[in-house]
Amino acid sequence: MFSSPTVRVSFLFVAIALVALLFADIAITAANPWKDLGRFFMGIVTPDFFSSEGVAVALLRTVAFAFVGVALGSLCGFVLSLVYRNPVVRTFCAFIRAIHELFWALIFLQFFGFHPLTGVLAIAIPYAGIFAKVYSEIFEEADPSPGRLLPPGTGVVSAFLYTRIPDCWVQLRTYTAYRLECGLRSSAILGFVGLPTLGFFLESAFSQGHYSEAGAMLILFYVLIATMPLWVKPKLLPVYILGAPFFLGEGLPIVWGNVERFFTQDIIPSPLRNGDGVGGLVPWLGDVMANEALPGIWNTLVLTQIALVATGLIALLTFPLISNHFGGPVRRTGGHVFLVIARSTPEYILAYILLQLWGPSMLPAVIALALHNGGIIGHLIGRQSSAIQLRPDAITGFNRYTYELVPRVYRAFLAFLFYRWEIIMRETAILGILGIYTLGFYVDSAIQNIQFDRAMVLIVITALLNIGVDILGRFIRRKLALQTMPTC
Amino acid sequence: MALNMIRKFAAASVVFFACSAAVSAETLVFTAIPDEDETKLVERFRGIADYLSENLDVDVRYIPVKSYAAAVSAFRNNQVQLAWFGGLSGVQARSLVPGSEAIAQGVEDQAFYSHIIAHKSTGLDEAEELPEALRGKTFTFGSKGSTSGRLIPEYYIREAFNEAPEDVFSRVGFSGNHTRTLRLVEAGTYDVGAINFSVWDKETKDGNVDTDAVKVIWTTPSYPNYQWSIRGDADERFGEGFTDRVQQALLNMKDEELLNSFPRSGFIPVSNDAYKPIEVVGKQIGIID
Numbered sequence: 036m037f038s039s040p041t042v043r044v045s046f047l048f049v050a051i052a053l054v055a056l057l058f059a060d061i062a063i064t065a066a067n068p069w070k071d072l073g074r075f076f077m078g079i080v081t082p083d084f085f086s087s088e089g090v091a092v093a094l095l096r097t098v099a100f101a102f103v104g105v106a107l108g109s110l111c112g113f114v115l116s117l118v119y120r121n122p123v124v125r126t127f128c129a130f131i132r133a134i135h136e137l138f139w140a141l142i143f144l145q146f147f148g149f150h151p152l153t154g155v156l157a158i159a160i161p162y163a164g165i166f167a168k169v170y171s172e173i174f175e176e177a178d179p180s181p182g183r184l185l186p187p188g189t190g191v192v193s194a195f196l197y198t199r200i201p202d203c204w205v206q207l208r209t210y211t212a213y214r215l216e217c218g219l220r221s222s223a224i225l226g227f228v229g230l231p232t233l234g235f236f237l238e239s240a241f242s243q244g245h246y247s248e249a250g251a252m253l254i255l256f257y258v259l260i261a262t263m264p265l266w267v268k269p270k271l272l273p274v275y276i277l278g279a280p281f282f283l284g285e286g287l288p289i290v291w292g293n294v295e296r297f298f299t300q301d302i303i304p305s306p307l308r309n310g311d312g313v314g315g316l317v318p319w320l321g322d323v324m325a326n327e328a329l330p331g332i333w334n335t336l337v338l339t340q341i342a343l344v345a346t347g348l349i350a351l352l353t354f355p356l357i358s359n360h361f362g363g364p365v366r367r368t369g370g371h372v373f374l375v376i377a378r379s380t381p382e383y384i385l386a387y388i389l390l391q392l393w394g395p396s397m398l399p400a401v402i403a404l405a406l407h408n409g410g411i412i413g414h415l416i417g418r419q420s421s422a423i424q425l426r427p428d429a430i431t432g433f434n435r436y437t438y439e440l441v442p443r444v445y446r447a448f449l450a451f452l453f454y455r456w457e458i459i460m461r462e463t464a465i466l467g468i469l470g471i472y473t474l475g476f477y478v479d480s481a482i483q484n485i486q487f488d489r490a491m492v493l494i495v496i497t498a499l500l501n502i503g504v505d506i507l508g509r510f511i512r513r514k515l516a517l518q519t520m521p522t523c
Numbered sequence: 524m525a526l527n528m529i530r531k532f533a534a535a536s537v538v539f540f541a542c543s544a545a546v547s548a549e550t551l552v553f554t555a556i557p558d559e560d561e562t563k564l565v566e567r568f569r570g571i572a573d574y575l576s577e578n579l580d581v582d583v584r585y586i587p588v589k590s591y592a593a594a595v596s597a598f599r600n601n602q603v604q605l606a607w608f609g610g611l612s613g614v615q616a617r618s619l620v621p622g623s624e625a626i627a628q629g630v631e632d633q634a635f636y637s638h639i640i641a642h643k644s645t646g647l648d649e650a651e652e653l654p655e656a657l658r659g660k661t662f663t664f665g666s667k668g669s670t671s672g673r674l675i676p677e678y679y680i681r682e683a684f685n686e687a688p689e690d691v692f693s694r695v696g697f698s699g700n701h702t703r704t705l706r707l708v709e710a711g712t713y714d715v716g717a718i719n720f721s722v723w724d725k726e727t728k729d730g731n732v733d734t735d736a737v738k739v740i741w742t743t744p745s746y747p748n749y750q751w752s753i754r755g756d757a758d759e760r761f762g763e764g765f766t767d768r769v770q771q772a773l774l775n776m777k778d779e780e781l782l783n784s785f786p787r788s789g790f791i792p793v794s795n796d797a798y799k800p801i802e803v804v805g806k807q808i809g810i811i812d
Contacts, residue, residue: 064661064694066642066711144593148602149586229589238589239561242703287552287586287602305812394712395696470696483592483667484810485615 041449041515045347052344055337060472061401064394071392078246079253086248089236094255095282097232100151100225101218102279104158108218109211111159112166117195119171132164133457133501135465136221137383138475138494140228141482146297148290151283154230158221162214169210169521177202208269210521215267219260220381227383227468231284237384241391253380260379301487308488323489327481328496331467331474335500338397338473339460342404346459347452349409353377354417354444355436360425374417377410382462383469390469400466400473404459411522412451416444450517457505458522464497474500550582551575551761551769553605554598556591556612558669559722560702567784568607574781578772581761591668595619604757605769610635610670610748610801615811617795618802622755625795626770628747629787633797635748636720637671639741640704642711647740653683654740660714662692665704668810670748670801671719672701678804679743702726709737719748725786747797751790 037043065071084090118124140157147153181198200207226234233256240248267275300308306315355361356370382403389399420440429439467475474497481489512519553575555568568585576583586603588594591612597603599619608616617623641647647656665672677688684691696713698704701722708716709732723739726732751773758765773790776782782789805811 060694064712066644071710145596146600148597148600227589229593235589242699243560243562244706287597290601293600394707395694480667483590485592485595485619486812 041446044511044515045449048340048347049344052340055340058333059337059341060396061398062394062396063398064396065392068393074244075246075250075388075392078248079250081247082251082254083247084251084255086245086251090252090255092284093226093231093233093236093252094259096230096284097219097222097226097256098259099279099282100154100158100230100232101215101222102275103155103283104222105162105211105215105218106276106279107155107159108162109166109214111163113170115163115167116170116174119167124167128164128167129502129505130164130498132161132168133461133498133505134161134494135461135497136161137224137228137465137468138478138497140225140230141478141490142494144228145301145482145487146293148287148293149229150286150289151280152289153286154222154225154232155283157225158218162218162221165521166211166214170207172521173203173206173210174199212267216260216263219263220379223256224381224383227387231286234384238387241388253384257376257379261375297487302491304488304492305486320492323492327477327489328474328493330472331464331477331493332496332500334397334471335460335464335467335473335497338400338404338466338471339456339463339504341397342401342408342459342463343452343456345401345405346408346412346455347448349405350412350416350448350452351441353409353413354420355440357414357417358420358440360420360423360435360440370417374410374414377406378414380407382407383465386466387469390471395470397471400463400469400471403466404462408455408459412448412455415451415522416448419447420444446515446517447519449515450512450519451522453508453512453517454519454522456508457501460504461501464500549761550584551579551605552584552586552603553607554586554588554594554603555607556594556609556666556668557588558591558609558666558672558700558719560700561587563702563784567781570778570781570784574776574778575769575772578775579765579768591666595668598623598752598754601754601756604754604760606752608750608752609668610746610750610798611674611805611810612668612670613750613752614798614802614805615668617752618811620754623752624755624766625750625752625793625798626766627773627790628750628793628797629785630789630791631721631787632748632750632793633791634745635671636745637675637743638718638720638723638739639676639715639743640708640718640723640737641715641740642708642713643736643738644711645714647715649738649740652741653680657715658684658691659693661694661696662688663696663698663704663707663713663716664688665697665701665717665719666699667697669700670746671721672704672717673697674801674804674808674810675743675746676717677808681808705732705737709733711736715740721786746800747793750793750798 037046115124115128119128136157139160140153143153143156177199181202182194185194185198223233226232226236227238229235233252237249237252240252304316304319306312306319309315353370353374357367357374359367385403385407386400389403393399420443423440423443425439429435464474467473467477468479470476474493478490478493478497481487481493553572555564557564565587572583572585586597588597591609594606594608595612595616598606598616606616613625617625639653645660647654664676667673680688680691688695698707698716701718704716704718705722705726707713720742727734753766753769757769770792774792776790802811
């Protein structure tokens with residue numbers, strides 16, 4: 036068994052996670068965790084749709100921010116994808132997508148404040164980086180032969196429009212539509228830092244124990260995502276995109292002087308700002324590294340590795356729920372509902388809920404990351420397993436799972452898992468804002484102390500860490516010859 | 524024809540933007556640190572907005588924010604001109620906006636204090652000094668930027684134990700606000716927490732505290748806290764003497780219901796200097812550069 040490289044790599048990562056568990060802070064600190072969880076589920080089954088006047092508006096704003104952000108991101112991403120061969124562009128895109136939407140929002144909040152632009156850019160910028168990468172991959176895989184048939188002297192633009200675009204159109208469209216769903220999730224969580232989207236009201240309802248109100252908001256959000264195929268129609272898209280900017284809310288006016296101040300003063304390291312010169316920079320950086328960056332990096336890595344393996348476990352456990360090789364239509368429908376809920380709930384919201392119920396430790400974060408990401412991968416490989424044709428006399432029951440299906444989907448499973456490695460780490464860092472001591476905790480603390488210079492150093496470190504894991508993940512996938520389509 | 528349309532459209536948008544700018548110039552926007560449950564804050568400050576707009580003859584709008592830093596940033600960025608800050612957030616905000624002034628504080632804010640509260644399972648009783656038995660317990664502050672929920676309690680914990688809170692306690696958290704600190708310690712999620720006396724008294728009086736589950740075990744010496752701060756350029760923007768009028772309006776507030784919502788018995792004049800002690804402590808702990 037250990038002769039197979041995929042098995043060896045799997046066990047290596049399991050071993051790393053087990054070691055990480057020794058260092059992790061895993062505990063349920065709440066005195067009555069189950070009672071609170073019960074109250075929360077009561078809230079979900081007794082949703083109160085009319086308690087808060089703001090919910091309808093919040094949903095509208097959530098959709099509006101998602102549309103504007105994703106549209107702008109895909110436009111910029113498309114332009115960048117055309118020059119993606121350029122290493123500078125490549126690095127730039129890797130950098131902007133390595134910074135989480137919430138970090139972008141926290142940065143823009145400091146100078147645009149509560150202007151709609153803050154939310155729009157927070158989604159558009161990282162999405163542009165992702166779109167650039169995926170679009171360029173789609174273009175690269177396009178069939179080059181139509182281009183060769185063009186008469187000599189055909190312009191570059193014509194050639195591109197008439198040979199590349201038609202060939203790639205379906206994939207571009209599918210991926211962009213998929214990304215819109217991610218955009219809705221991103222838009223919802225921006226509310227947690229004060230933008231007028233769903234997260235704003237969800238946080239208020241939840242922190243005050245108004246579970247029926249919170250339940251209603253979650254249900255509306257699931258319905259919104261589940262019904263996307265019904266209301267996102269190609270013909271209606273121009274209407275949505277042109278209309279959405281008018282539903283972002285007016286916010287507060289931008290004061291442009293703040294932008295200049297942010298870039299010329301706020302983010303300049305304080306020793307330079309106070310005239311201590313480059314000499315003062317070393318102890319300052321040393322302090323940031325020793326007291327904030329290193330503990331943050333350590334906790335981020337520990338949590339990421341545990342969450343990665345937990346994600347894998349959840350995916351392997353849940354994919355049979357929707358696979359048509361097990362159980363009947365009733366079980367499959369139940370499985371679909373569970374996986375839709377797991378993957379539509381942003382990790383941040385799941386982690387927030389579990390942290391409120393169980394008290395602070397890495398446990399709620401691990402469960403949240405594993406449920407969300409495991410739900411996505413479980414859904415994908417479950418669908419894939421349904422496409423497998425088994426022999427009529429194939430073994431049944433547990434042996435069918437262990438000896439037939441898991442080996443057949445295992446490579447695809449690993450590919451998705453390593454693809455999501457970087458995504459899990461990005462989320463892990465951000466969960467620090469909720470009070471787990473990952474990098475996000477220190478970024479949030481620096482911002483709370485109005486020390487944007489420190490916050491920027493920590494955000495850049497987080498980005499570099501993500502880029503590192505992304506490179507490592509790609510290296511492993513290449514070594515194991517694993518192929519995958521992007522997920523978000 | 525087309526050109527004409529574009530011209531008309533451009534003219535219309537200029538007028539439109541000019542109007543919206545004119546409207547916003549007359550709106551006084553204020554915020555407050557989110558130190559309690561949001562529903563309570565929105566109720567309280569909508570009342571204040573109505574009261575101020577009646578007394579000042581300008582539109583007054585309240586903007587709720589999600590963090591102390593967001594309140595400070597909005598003030599600094601001139602997106603709000605007036606704010607109800609805590610001691611620390613006020614010091615931070617005024618140091619970032621030259622000319623800004625603390626204009627009024629609550630009567631109770633001259634000598635504010637914080638309680639350390641504990642869950643019954645700890646077996647701790649009220650004491651004169653912070654008990655050694657706190658060591659190894661789990662502990663929650665309020666918000667990271669809170670004066671009464673973080674700064675002052677941290678100062679006295681450091682003084683008593685000569686160590687950082689992370690070293691004294693087995694787990695240190697930030698609940699977000701005072702109401703949540705109360706709920707978390709009451710539920711036993713944290714053994715011990717820091718809360719301001721004002722929220723504690725009000726919640727106890729309203730019968731929202733399970734006094735069998737949680738009790739006060741220590742109280743800090745007093746310090747200056749909450750205040751209304753206004754930007755230095757308010758007169759320039761809203762007209763000569765505006766700052767004085769805002770101050771007068773706040774000092775003249777007699778509406779029982781409004782005052783009870785804080786809860787404060789009334790507002791009195793204050794100056795920036797009153798918050799020197801907070802600045803000193805903030806620097807000692809490293810929250811202020």
